[in-house]
Amino acid sequence: xxxxxxxxxxxxxxxxxxxxxxxxxxxxxxxxxxxxxxxxxxxxxxxxxxxxxxxxxxxxxxxxxxxxxxxxxxxxxxxxxxxxxxxxxxxxxxxxxxxxxxxxxxxxxxxxxxxxxxxxxxxxxxxxxxxxxxxxxxxxxxxxxxxxxxxxxxxxxxxxxxxxxxxxxxxxxxxxxxxxxxxxxxxxxxxxxxxxxxxxxxxxxxxxxxxxxxxxxxxxxxxxxxxxxxxxxxxxxxxxxxxxxxxxxxxxxxxxxxx
Numbered sequence: 001x002x003x004x005x006x007x008x009x010x011x012x013x014x015x016x017x018x019x020x021x022x023x024x025x026x027x028x029x030x031x032x033x034x035x036x037x038x039x040x041x042x043x044x045x046x047x048x049x050x051x052x053x054x055x056x057x058x059x060x061x062x063x064x065x066x067x068x069x070x071x072x073x074x075x076x077x078x079x080x081x082x083x084x085x086x087x088x089x090x091x092x093x094x095x096x097x098x099x100x101x102x103x104x105x106x107x108x109x110x111x112x113x114x115x116x117x118x119x120x121x122x123x124x125x126x127x128x129x130x131x132x133x134x135x136x137x138x139x140x141x142x143x144x145x146x147x148x149x150x151x152x153x154x155x156x157x158x159x160x161x162x163x164x165x166x167x168x169x170x171x172x173x174x175x176x177x178x179x180x181x182x183x184x185x186x187x188x189x190x191x192x193x194x195x196x197x198x199x200x201x202x203x204x205x206x207x208x209x210x211x212x213x214x215x216x217x218x219x220x221x222x223x224x225x226x227x228x229x230x231x232x233x234x235x236x237x238x239x240x241x242x243x244x245x246x247x248x249x250x251x252x253x254x255x256x257x258x259x
Contacts, residue, residue, distance in 0.1 A: 010174070013255065020258035024171070026112070026236065027251040028161020031151070033180075033239050037189065040161035040178075040237040040250045042147045047111065048234060051197055054084035054109045056139030059093055059101035064132025066120075068097035073131035074156075076118040077101075077148070082110040086167025086197050086232045092117055095134070103139035109196070110164040110234070111136060111145045115157035128154025161250040162236030165229060167197065172226035173209070174253040178237070182246035183216040190221075190252075192235040209235070226255060 013021045028040040038044035049055070057079060066073035074095050083089045084107060091104045114136055119129035134148040146158045165171035173190075180186040189211050195204035209227060212219045229235050237250045 010255070022256045023174075024163060024254040024256050025251075026161060026163045026254070027159060027249070028237060029159040029247065029249045030239065031247045032245045033186070033241055033248045034245050035240055035243065037187075037238040037240045040188070040239050040248050042149050042159050043144065045144055045146060046160060046162040046236070047143065047145050048196070049109050051084040051109060051199060054107040056103040056106070057108055057111065057136055057145060058103040058139050059095060060135040060137040060141070060144070061098060061100040063095070063098055063134055064130070065097040066131035067095045067134065069094050070120070071095070071097065071131075072120040074116040074118070074129060074134060075120055076116070077134060077136075078115055078117040079104065079108070079111060079136065080113040081108045082112070082164050082166055083107055084109050088166045100141070112160055112163050113158055114146050114148060116148065119156075123156075129156045130154045160236075161252070162234065163254060164196065165231055165233040165235065165254070165256065167232045168259050170231050170257050170259055171229040171233060171235065172255040172257070173223070173229055173235070174226050174255055175223070176221040176250065176252035177218065178212060178214065178248065178250040179218040180214050180216060180246055180248050182241065184244060184246050185242040186214045186239060186246055186248060187241075188212045188214065188219075188237055188239045188248065188250070190235070190237055192229050192233055194230040194233045196232050196234055229254065231259065
């Protein structure tokens with residue numbers, strides 16, 4: 001087998017030429033990272049319920065009127081995540097302006113990505129593909145699961161620096177990168193938690209894979225050999241600052257291999 005950290009091999013994976021292999025690229029941002037460890041994502045959100053609490057999802061009310069089925073903004077949003085069996089699931093929601101959307105028929109225990117899949121506008125550098133922030137919440141309402149930000153420019157995709165490796169696949173961390181805009185001391189932990197489908201104790205621990213301490217600037221983790229993360233496994237970044245708040249940005253790649 002080719003060395004899985006070899007760039008030429010990874011390019012072939014990205015091209016779809018290696019059966020059962022794929023590259024997962026994740027990135028996240030939290031502009032208000034505070035003094036408690038939280039996921040590096042917009043709003044510091046990454047919900048991790050157990051299998052018995054799987055839920056439908058929907059687009060939360062309170063959005064922009066233009067983000068609707070025949071509007072000039074986002075018309076549809078695609079959700080990608082994991083269901084209670086650990087399988088990869090996707091479902092597309094139609095936006096409803098300032099009202100909540102219909103709920104998914106699929107149930108989720110993780111939502112690791114959402115993006116605008118149809119827009120009423122041909123986007124440009126000055127005009128984005130949605131008009132307001134798009135928040136995803138549980139089907140019954142009350143718990144936010146993710147946000148597609150409109151700050152500075154409509155992003156059209158969530159920025160979630162966490163991923164969940166599905167059941168039946170094994171993930172290897174290839175590299176990771178991070179940045180903080182503040183001279184305040186920022187601590188970042190890349191964690192993993194296997195056994196996400198367990199329903200009773202003893203549970204697998206949330207374990208640190210590596211830790212970085214940054215005082216303004218960037219860091220890069222580029223191991224000589226990819227780091228085994230596991231299967232049915234949460235993994236990604238949490239961060240905190242010593243005082244006040246700061247922006248934290250992260251980026252990482254995982255080689256996903258079908259078992």
